[in-house]
Amino acid sequence: MGWPYLGETLQLYSQDPNIFFSAKQKRYGEIFKTHILGYPCVMLTSPEATRFVLVSHAQLFKPSYPKSKEKMIGPHALFFHQGNYHSQLRKLVQSSLNLNSLHKLIPDMEAIAISALDSWAGREVINTFHEMKKLSFDVGILSVFGLLDESHRENLKENYCIVDKGYNSFPTNIPGTTYHRALLARKRLKQIMSEIIYEREEKKIMEKDLLGYFLNFKDEKGRVLSKDQISDNIIGVLFAAQDTTASVLTWILKYLHNDQKLLEAVTAEQKAIYEANEGGRRPLTWAQTRNMPLTYRVILESLRMASVISFTFREAVVDVEYNGYLIPKGWKVMPLFRNIHHNPEFFSDPLDFDPSRFEVAPKPNTFMPFGNGAHACPGNELAKLEILVLIHHLVTKFRWEVVGSQSGIEYGPFPVPQHGLPARFWKESNHHYRH
Template sequence: MDIFYSPMHTFLLIFSILFYLLMRKQSNNNRSLQGKLPLPPGSMGWPYIGETFQLFSQDPNIFFPSRQERYGEIFKTHLLGCPCVMLASAEAARFVLVSKAQLFKPKYPRSKERLIGPWALFFHQGGYHAIVRKLVQSSLSPESIRRLVPDIDAVASATLRSWDGHMLSTFHAMKEMSFDVGILIIFGEHLSKQRKNEIKRNYFIVDKGYNSFATSIPGTAYSNAIKARKRLGEILSEIMEERREHKTMEKDLLSCFLEWKNDKGERLSDNQISDNIFGVLYAAQDTTASVITWMVKYLHDDPKLLEAVKAEQMSIYKRNGCGSQQLQWAHTRKMPFTQRVISESLRMASIISFTYREAVADVEYKGYLIPKGWKVMPLFRNIHHSSEYFPDPHKFDPSRFKASPKPNTFLPFGNGVHSCPGNELAKIEMLVFIHHLVTKYRFEVVGSHSEVEYSPFPIPKHGLQVRIWSTEQADGIAE
């Protein structure tokens, strides 16, 4: 054992010394900038890997607050091979995402950009970003979603019918449902079943490899994801060609992309459209599925909360022919308590713990230097769980949303020009699903539901295993 570890220890010692000298030189160079401003306090962790292991192995409710308590609202660390500055206040979030947004560009690891596609909306800023965001917003605006509520209702109903009498992972079932809603938004109602299944099969291969170790070794999850992403691009190109050939234009996101042209007659390329379609599909899935999973857990854990939501939804259910008619937009506007439950679930769960930006120049913030090229991460979770903004922050309390939160303190969909354009769609999806769940079904969580896992979003252990019955079946069993 000693013979094996001795060379390793020597290597680590030499590597650590070189890393320390490099960081010290970088620190000294940075101190010469902006009037010799100091770097924020904090630990850079181990050489190269920094604190990456701690970030992805610890409860985010421990990792982030422990460092904020030790260093304050601004601190440095080293994650995924990059030096980072973390900001844990509403004021700081506004500084990065709104007031000085031009100094911080969106930046994601290259391996992730490659899988989603370099032209995707959330990798850009400036003119191109403004064009694509406007197109996406037009397809995801309240006016556009209004006409899709019955279709979303049909998807949610079908999902729950497939659950009836079974035990399954809430998270994975919700990913399937969110995928179907995403397909509806992007392609409308006229995508063939064969096309949809092919897109679905390849999409979930990409999804599986998205957070895996990036390697081109054949057979690995990432390598398989690259191949599946290429095939998705080919499928999307075939669909675009068919629409152009048959001059078939629908009221969906794909048609918005295909029809757009600027004053010079220039159009979006197939690669640009393909990357943005995949980006929207990806963004619409995991986060929504995660939040619904947490909502099911919160409802299960608090019978009084469940009864209050059920009372509101049953009132709508009875007025709507006891489920004989599909939900409409007007029905979703009469769910104020359920809306507050959704907001509190978004705050408590804080699925997106932080967002990535990169400083495009040396920036001063509260007497500290944020060096050019460093990653900057506003910590949404810390803000959402701060007693300064939300009294008794670890208590699930929907009543806190009877009034609007203070500006920049509630950021489940981000803020500024890069905030999520699909937030209204996500909320409608949650409202419709919860309506059907509490009015037509009974459910119970199976096994432990106090543990949390990260995939990479925090979700209850095993995706929250749930057994579900229709109320008709449950009543028959009771008799």
Template sequence: MGMAFGILYAFLLLVLSTSLCLRRRKRRSEDKYKVPPGSMGWPYVGETLQLYSEDPSVFFATRQKRYGEIFKTHVLGCPCVILASPEAARFVLVTQAHLFKPTYPRSKERMIGPWALFFHHGSYHMRLRKLVQGLLSPNALHGLVPDIERIVISMLESWVGLEARTFHAMEKLSFDVGVLTIFGDRLEERHKVELKKNYLIVDKGYNSFPMYLPGIPYHKAIVARKRLHGVLSEIMNERRKKGVRENDLLGCLIDSKDDSGEHLNDDQIADNIIGVLFAAQHTTASVMTWVLKFLHDEPKLLESVRAEQTAIQETNEFGSRPLTWAQTKSMSLTHKVILESLRMASVISFTFREAVADVEYKGYLIPKGWKVMPLFRNIHHNPDFFHEPKMFDPSRFEVAPKPNTFLPFGNGVHACPGNEMAKLEMLILIHHLVTKYRWETLGHQGEIEYCPFHVPKHGLPARLRRASGGCVARCKQSS
């Protein structure tokens, strides 16, 4: 008994001394470098509610004005350091990227899946990134132009005469293009219906507060995520039984092998498919919604874009022939409109990284395990880099922006591999929209909602109508 007590006493002394040692070491580290200033908000909740209910420009700008270009906060259950300068973004995403692993809050990782490309670094990440980049490279996108054009035309025709929320229409378009990229054009309708039904539930819960009470959006999303995995497994099994190699993303994932000849398992494939769907949908849909609003609000610019696109339409016998990749690359003014929309909207306000060790930056300590968030939005709206940043001015992109000041798709090895696909989708949409249709936006012209991607109020309600037949006739006569 006495010996047991002595051993326990010695063990407790060892634990206590180790703890005090670690605390002294931590204090010495914090004495040398202090954690950045800022507010951690309420316990557990932090400042999450403010971030997702306010204008993100105001949320970050007020804190930046108060604390400087590096400050702390607490969102989505995580302590975070916010960095609001081009140099800091480059430090985290490029020059010292090895010190910051890609990560999301645990609640979001659980929705997409831990094997998704953008949660990893190292050999697994490089293998998958190379695969996805190859599929979405310009050479590969050439062949997708007719299929994307078909989806765009179908969506616009379904909108004619109806009052619809632009954002919802753009979500549908982006989802269908994402499905095309992942599964090709031969996915069975029953699978597509089940995918969309469960994906929408997961999507709704993705940005909800992560509580596990039955009946709330997050819990429903967890359940739908399991069903979604089941649908994807069924599609994979049917593909394998057919034994035919497909050149879509699913086919590439199924066929992929690592250096030792190992294939990806179903969990890895499913997580990456869901990750691509998430990456392909909301950001693209948000930007396209803003493109429609910006063009609607700038009549002279709209006419210039229409003139550029009408000239292309004329070379295609007024739309009787499909667009080509070369034609999309010739849309110089339209491309500048997209770039300026990406800057103005900045629908991705920041990206998440996690410090893998204690990191010193400009005299401050970024503790190991803290999330690090380079702020794209504030950089894009900084008058030091963009003259009169609140003005919509595509001509500013006649000259390339300064390095690390325009980051709509991120930077470094984790930059979005689908950026060319997103721009292609937007170019094809704008071509058909401005040459064949006219639209008017309805109500709440200047109001914005944040959920969490900021879009015009109520998703920009709009009514679409076909351009008058006389327009095409006049164009033909003038030619």
């Protein structure tokens, strides 16, 4: 269990999590305990145990987050809840991201991708991860508010960035600290959202975006959602959408850059669609985004390799027995997706980047980039669509090179390539194939 109080927190956060977790697994097997972030934890690395906790016996385990994080996002956000409230809100988020709505988002998503790419081209070196964060934030805003006017958008962005910086900082109420500044910015975000809601109600606008779904919701007793519930959940969605998608995008650019043959194959697949759309004069269609098999496998393999969400936190609500092990009430339980995704039993040569492995469906409960069960990510289709759209425009019209040899990994807390993958982008002048 490591040191008193500190436990093994420092070991976990100061090295590659692969090494920390796999060393433990080798030594102790598929289920072991540790002590991190002030809590005793049980770690699970088998597909069966993960399914037990997240799906079949999910009622015995509640989602659990540090209080400081709950405060930053907002206590009403759906991932902090279980039961009826959680399932109602989750349904709202899912219905606002149903296939029909995603379908309609494509043209605006394309506009966001193209304008981002244009802004990178011809600039000196950019921090890919930071730029991807801006992109996924814009897509998040689009899916929550539709086409929001400029001043609200800038205002949200500015304050959201301050909150984002404070999210992983030491929680303290001393004025001037990153955390305290973040709390103030969080209050302003709520203000801005109240204004947006007020304007919508004034104009009686009935949009089919997430905010529209939240505003129209009535439960079986005819109750509506409070302003706090709405704004906490919107912040929650923006949070969930930003860093995760941005780090996956950054990894994809790195993996493609490292494998020129693969990049050429992906480019050929996308160029065929591009030509069919008269050299990009017509927008991408939903059917086209469903028919990018190689690009899609590259996304799946990137999700497996990078395992951006290494694990999730649950807390046992009662004493639970699993496979002869006792998990005491109040202990944290962590299904380790990363270990499962990197286990040679399920994925041969797990350290090789090989999209062709997804030509066959992975064994059940061995591939969970979006989690599993009632708390699985409701935005997974949105994320994949956003990635497909960006890759399409990137490989058909731009070229990029990574600056320096970026072999290290940073954790912030999600794994990203060292220095956020510095890169240079430029527009490809001739629209011919490169030989």
